[in-house]
Amino acid sequence: MPTISMFYGIIIRMYCAPKEHNPPHIHVYYQDDKAIIDINTIELIDGKLPKNKLRLVLAWAELRHEELLADWKLAQNGELPFQIEPLK
Template identity: 75%
Template sequence: MPTICMFYGIIIRMYCAPGEHNPPHFHAYYGKHKAIIDINTCELTNGSLPKKQLKLVLAWAELRQEDLLANWVLAMNSELPFKIEPLK
């Protein structure tokens, strides 16, 4: 699962497999916390992050939604997703 972005101690990853389940999503990690974020809705669907980090991840996802969806298409074709600009 390649890392596509890192910011403020948060790691964003996306699986690269044609059989990966819908809806389009990515995985966010912060310390021992893990969350799955729906790309279409920019909402938490599974797991948890501390409140501050969750707000940062959701804001980043909204800003980078087009890039995330493009990466999802690549990942579903077993291609490596590209790096996405971090939150600044």
């Protein structure tokens, strides 16, 4: 599962497997915490993150929504997603 972005100790990854289960989502890792964020709704759908880190991830996902959807389409075709600019 390639890393598509990293910022403030947060790692964002996306599976690259044809027919990966819907909804479109990203996997987020911060220290020992893991979460899954729905790309369409920009909401936490599984796991947990510290509240301040979750806010950062959701803000980043909102800003990068179109890029995340484009990466999801690539991943669905078994292609590697592009790196996405981190939150600064």
